[in-house]
Amino acid sequence: MAWRALWRVGPVLVPRCPRLSPPALRVPAARRLATSSLVLSARKFTDKHEWISVENGIGTVGISNFAQEALGDVVYCSLPEIGTKLSKHEEFGALESVKAASELYSPLSGEVTEINAALADNPGLVNKSCYQDGWLIKMTVENPAELDELMNEDAYEKYIKSIED
């Protein structure tokens, strides 16, 4: 309904169609649980459109294609310092686009081990390569059980469709 409202209004910057296009790279679904660390897990998603992919106990976090399309061109990434401890759902930074600051929320509890330095000079990577070069932070996984609470890719795609209708 909001889309129709925008079409009625005159010279408006019309957003592109929000259909989710599938990510270019599909991570294999196999997941093996070691005693205290995850070897490789498939990408999981939050309902706030962040994704996390865990390898050898370290999670890489980014935003989904749906999110980067909704934001528009990212011009600035405000990310936490290495060593910051985050709880699941805690706000860890913001992305700025079209004069809008949009919060980022941590998918899991853990400690920030790395931030993507390439984003300082090239914040557009978040739009161009949201699942690869546009990753935001890496963090430890304090509680692997939290990963089970997140959506897998199929569930996330269904979730997107449900909120679009």
Place this chain on the structure above:
Amino acid sequence: MSRGPVRVLRLGLRPYAEALRVQERCLRAARAARTGPGVPGVAGVPGPGPGESVVLSEPAEPVYVWGLRGAPEAEVAARLRARGAGLAAARRGGRITFHGPGQLLAFPVLDLRRRRLPLRGYVAALEALVLRLCRRLGLAAARALPPPFTGVWMGDSKLCAIGVHCGNHITSHGLALNCCTDLTWFDHIVPCGLEGKGVTSLSRELGRHVTVDHVLQPFLDSFQEVFDCTLVFSEDPGD
């Protein structure tokens, strides 16, 4: 899906910090409206009352405000203070700008998830709203420009600045429309970090004295049209 009216809080002439405090209460109300119990007897409206609001004010004192970026260096900050202005950081997009008397400050606190509106669609809607208002006032030549020039312009001069925040799909901050602002305050900064651009006001463009009170009704009319809502006037943020 029924959405309920948008609550309008007209604060009048108030310090910027006070408008922020009222906005914070509106944000609490918006979050509560998502999870709270329904309104008895009204189907499909979750929460104790209108979850969405728009806070309207006219900054009582001059203040320079920056967003995630654009914090002034210490020397610049000292000079701005020496001119009698306050300084503040706000968690919003956009760089440094000026707020003061003669300016309409509007903070829509809307739930973009309920509206199924992506963030850049929301910013486009704010621009559309101001363009409608300008047309109502006789300024058909006003236009919105694509990023990084988000905002509403008359030629090379910015009439209305936009800078928003979105957390959990709920918006805050918003826009600042120069009605009869003393534009010399902008001389001491590079507004929004855009070199070589000017600023203007409705009064300057229309050649007559246009106050914030003059534009309130046409602003609200345009708001209702663009956001497809009804309005309810209130003194209470509802938190």
